Every structure is written in structure tokens, then in C-alpha cells.
Amino acid sequence: MRNSSRSLAKRWKVFDLRRSAPPCLPAVALVVLLFPLAAWGSVLDSEAIQIVALPDASRVTLRLTAPAQVRVVDAVQSHGCFFIDLYSVQAGFQDKVIPVNHILRSIRIQTYPKALRLQFFPDERTSFRVAEAETGYLYPLGDLTAAKFVPSGHPARTIVVETTRSRRWRVILDPGHGGKDPGAVSGKRREKDVVLAIVRSAQRNLSGTDVDVILTRKSDTYRSLGSRRDFVEEIEGDLFVSIHANAAHRKRYQTPPSGIEFYYLSKTASPDTAALAEAENREDEERLGPQQNAQWNAMMSHLIEDILREHRSSGARACQAFNQVFSRDPYFRAHNRGVKSAPFRVLTNRMMPAILVEVGYIDHPAEGRLLASPDFQDRTGRLLAQSIRHYLTHQASSQN
Ligand SMILES: [Zn+2]
Structure with a gap:
């Protein structure tokens, strides 16, 4: 009672x-x-x-x-x-x-x-x-x-x-990198392939539900972070999820790291997230050149203030919802690095809450092998689909 x-x-x-x-x-x-x-x-x-x-x-x-x-x-x-x-x-x-x-x-x-x-x-x-x-x-x-x-x-x-x-949910899934930008690479494993397979699986698992899925790329094609952001600004969606795979520079670690991480946007990076944010933003920074980067950074600080005011708490809530669902899976429960925040450029849109998931370490010997296997990619995609629905159906009742 x-x-x-x-x-x-x-x-x-x-x-x-x-x-x-x-x-x-x-x-x-x-x-x-x-x-x-x-x-x-x-x-x-x-x-x-x-x-x-x-x-x-x-x-x-x-x-x-x-x-x-x-x-x-x-x-x-x-x-x-x-x-x-x-x-x-x-x-x-x-x-x-x-x-x-x-x-x-x-x-x-x-x-x-x-x-x-x-x-x-x-x-x-x-x-x-x-x-x-x-x-x-x-x-x-x-x-x-x-x-x-x-x-x-x-x-x-x-x-x-x-x-x-009166309408259905709409989610934008963003498989990181693509085309000339492979993302993290370890031997034959490339981040761009792993994340596309996972996103494709999530899309399959959401078909026939009350969630419509829009992808920022459907194949191995290049799309800059700026173009991804512009694409998202055009769409009225309920959630943006960018999927990535991490890589450690193994020399720096005695034990190579592994595990999933969930990120929402913040203005500054903590010491342990700075290197990752830099790696995920690098392609954009290289493409833009110093002058445009300075302009971008100036715009970014204003934009981020707006976004943080509007979407910060929903981004954090989405990360918590995703973490809850992934923690039901024995592998991700045991290999879980938790919810964090960092200044990822791809998360800067004014339209909807946005999160970034680093599904695991592509250069970890065991986890890298898993991430490259179709079974594990499908399992991860299924959990992503469940997380998305979990967040969407619970977000409003816990909103401030
Ligand atoms: Zn990435």
C-alpha cells in the first residue's frame, strides 16, 4: 500500500x-x-x-x-x-x-x-x-x-x-566518424565500423516501436562534426545519441582500461576526460584551422551556456537511464565506467538533450575482440534500443 x-x-x-x-x-x-x-x-x-x-x-x-x-x-x-x-x-x-x-x-x-x-x-x-x-x-x-x-x-x-x-518519439542516432575519419584504430578494428554496426542494430531493435530513428550516417561516409550539428538543429527530436568506441594509449597503463561510459555535455573537462574529448573533437579542429577554431570556441562558450541551461539536467538523466539499462547486462555491469560529462562538440545542439556513449575500448585485447564481433554488436544495439525507450518513457515524470 x-x-x-x-x-x-x-x-x-x-x-x-x-x-x-x-x-x-x-x-x-x-x-x-x-x-x-x-x-x-x-x-x-x-x-x-x-x-x-x-x-x-x-x-x-x-x-x-x-x-x-x-x-x-x-x-x-x-x-x-x-x-x-x-x-x-x-x-x-x-x-x-x-x-x-x-x-x-x-x-x-x-x-x-x-x-x-x-x-x-x-x-x-x-x-x-x-x-x-x-x-x-x-x-x-x-x-x-x-x-x-x-x-x-x-x-x-x-x-x-x-x-x-500527439506524435511518436523521434531519436537521432549518430555513429561517430566514418569515411576518411576512421576514429580509433586497433589493428584491423576501426571505431567507425564498430559503431555503425551497433547503431544499425539499435535501429533494427527500435523498428515497430513508438520510436522513429534518424541516422546521421547510414554507411561508411564522412560527415564533419559541424555538419552533424547542423543536421541535428534542423530536426525536432527528443534525444540525440552519439555512439563511439574508446582507445587507450596502452603504454600509459599497466592494465589496459575497458568498459562503457555515458557522457553528457559540460563546459570543461575533468583531467580524466580531457584527452577523450580532445580525441573526439580532433577531426573537427584539424579541419577548421586556427582562426575558425578561435571563432568556434568563442561561439561555443555562448552556445554551451544556453544548452546547459536548457538540456543539462535531461542529458544527465538520459545518461542515468542508459546506465541503468546497460547495468542489467552482466558484461556491462562488470565493465562500467559510469556517467561523466565533457565538452564534446557533437553534443552542442539547441534542439534536444544529447548524450555520447563510449561503448568500450577497441584496443583492449578482450573487449576489442568483443566489440568487433557481430553478436556483441547486436547485444549492445539491443541494449541501446532498450535504454532509449526507458529514457523516453520515464523522462517527463522526473523532470524538474
Ligand atoms: Zn569516436
């Missing part, structure tokens, strides 16, 4: 508006001065807004103190939001923005002279509906360009706004 209520509490994240600090604008006070309280029929208090976020949906319930006229406008195409105007309704708090989840990114509440406007900013791949709670009356969607703004004619006291993911 206790267990089930705990897991339910975990899954259902209820937001308390009283916790979010209101901005310091005296907007409500101003409006109240201009429009005496008698002109307002109803009040929407902070505690009368309940937000429930689920992995594939969100539900917002608004409870007014008295019925109000409602208008719903779909401006998703033109303004990236839909909004609900509540006529003659006063907010019991100051204008504010409330972050929700990846289905419904945020809600902005603003006081207008004759109405309270709630702007809902959904993910592009969502559908929404606005209904009155008691009767289930569905509000029709108005037109933003209509000259005269008309309420629906159906007053409501409790309004439910449901936002649902």
Missing part, C-alpha cells in the same frame, strides 16, 4: 503555485486601481490552479470563485502558444510564468484590462483541448485574426486544459 502510493506520488507531479516566486511587477495592483473590484466577477487564486504532469500528457485545472466567460484561441502556428481568456476574472497573484514539462513547456498568466489571459506554450508535437469540468463542454478554438474577440457563450467555473503528446 505504502509502496503504491509512493510510486504514484512520484509519477504524478503536482505543482504548487505558491512555491514559485511572483515577479516584482505591481501589475495586479495597477489593474485593480483602474478597474474597481466591483467590476470583477471572479477570482483565480494561485491555489486554485492545479497542474499534473505525466510522461505523455499534462492536465491543468483552473477553479474560479464564480462562473466566467471563456474564449480559447489556437495561436500555436503563429505564436507558438494557445491561450485562454477569462473575462472579468481577476488573478489572486501577480503576472507569472510557470514551467511545466516537455509536453507543455510553460504557462504565462497575464492580467489584461478586461480579462485574465493564460498562454499555454506546448511542445510542437502535442494536441490540446479545453473543457468545462462539470459538463465536459468542449470550448471551440477561436481565431487570432478575427477582428472581434468573442467569448464562447458558455460560462465556466472549473476549466480543464489537457495537453497530450
Whole structure:
């Protein structure tokens, strides 16, 4: 009993508006001065807004103190939001923005002279509906360009706004290197071949599921890191996964290292990740030349700030989810170097969380042999596919 209520509490994240600090604008006070309280029929208090976020949906319930006229406008195409105007309704708090989840990114509440406007900013791949709670009356969607703004004619006291993911998941898989860039090499083993085979297996294992897969390369072709990044920026995806294989310079180690590692983006490298980030970024740096590299580094520091703000925690969460799934496999449980962060150039996109997996050491005598075997490549690809679905189906309920 206790267990089930705990897991339910975990899954259902209820937001308390009283916790979010209101901005310091005296907007409500101003409006109240201009429009005496008698002109307002109803009040929407902070505690009368309940937000429930689920992995594939969100539900917002608004409870007014008295019925109000409602208008719903779909401006998703033109303004990236839909909004609900509540006529003659006063907010019991100051204008504010409330972050929700990846289905419904945020809600902005603003006081207008004759109405309270709630702007809902959904993910592009969502559908929404606005209904009155008691009767289930569905509000029709108005037109933003209509000259005269008309309420629906159906007053409501409790309004439910449901936002649902309407499309499938989309994941970009990036087999590192390719073509003239072999990546790490050990004898006949080349990183570019190993990672392509693993990614191909992951793609096979995801076919027929609710995840669509896009590959940055499908064969042994060259693609620069810049071109990979531009490609990703064009796509609205849910996750980017770059697959690599590591190599140690064996002379430096008594015992050659082995094991899988999961990376998310960070601005700086720790001493043990610096060499790897340098190796994975090298091809890009060599291609660009000193001047372009300086420009790139300047842009990079701004870009990374943005990305870290937006996607850092989801990148870290994705790494944890992947590590959990891989740890179910006896080999990867025993050969696991854990979750880390480093400044990998290929992870710098603004569009979606991005992680990089170093599946193992291609120049470790035993692990290198495994990585080159089709059976092990398929096993790794299958685990990747499971990790991706595990992350996608659990991310929203644990989002901040
Ligand atoms: Zn690599």
C-alpha cells in the first residue's frame, strides 16, 4: 500500500503555485486601481490552479470563485502558444510564468484590462483541448485574426486544459566518424565500423516501436562534426545519441582500461576526460584551422551556456537511464565506467538533450575482440534500443 502510493506520488507531479516566486511587477495592483473590484466577477487564486504532469500528457485545472466567460484561441502556428481568456476574472497573484514539462513547456498568466489571459506554450508535437469540468463542454478554438474577440457563450467555473503528446518519439542516432575519419584504430578494428554496426542494430531493435530513428550516417561516409550539428538543429527530436568506441594509449597503463561510459555535455573537462574529448573533437579542429577554431570556441562558450541551461539536467538523466539499462547486462555491469560529462562538440545542439556513449575500448585485447564481433554488436544495439525507450518513457515524470 505504502509502496503504491509512493510510486504514484512520484509519477504524478503536482505543482504548487505558491512555491514559485511572483515577479516584482505591481501589475495586479495597477489593474485593480483602474478597474474597481466591483467590476470583477471572479477570482483565480494561485491555489486554485492545479497542474499534473505525466510522461505523455499534462492536465491543468483552473477553479474560479464564480462562473466566467471563456474564449480559447489556437495561436500555436503563429505564436507558438494557445491561450485562454477569462473575462472579468481577476488573478489572486501577480503576472507569472510557470514551467511545466516537455509536453507543455510553460504557462504565462497575464492580467489584461478586461480579462485574465493564460498562454499555454506546448511542445510542437502535442494536441490540446479545453473543457468545462462539470459538463465536459468542449470550448471551440477561436481565431487570432478575427477582428472581434468573442467569448464562447458558455460560462465556466472549473476549466480543464489537457495537453497530450500527439506524435511518436523521434531519436537521432549518430555513429561517430566514418569515411576518411576512421576514429580509433586497433589493428584491423576501426571505431567507425564498430559503431555503425551497433547503431544499425539499435535501429533494427527500435523498428515497430513508438520510436522513429534518424541516422546521421547510414554507411561508411564522412560527415564533419559541424555538419552533424547542423543536421541535428534542423530536426525536432527528443534525444540525440552519439555512439563511439574508446582507445587507450596502452603504454600509459599497466592494465589496459575497458568498459562503457555515458557522457553528457559540460563546459570543461575533468583531467580524466580531457584527452577523450580532445580525441573526439580532433577531426573537427584539424579541419577548421586556427582562426575558425578561435571563432568556434568563442561561439561555443555562448552556445554551451544556453544548452546547459536548457538540456543539462535531461542529458544527465538520459545518461542515468542508459546506465541503468546497460547495468542489467552482466558484461556491462562488470565493465562500467559510469556517467561523466565533457565538452564534446557533437553534443552542442539547441534542439534536444544529447548524450555520447563510449561503448568500450577497441584496443583492449578482450573487449576489442568483443566489440568487433557481430553478436556483441547486436547485444549492445539491443541494449541501446532498450535504454532509449526507458529514457523516453520515464523522462517527463522526473523532470524538474
Ligand atoms: Zn569516436
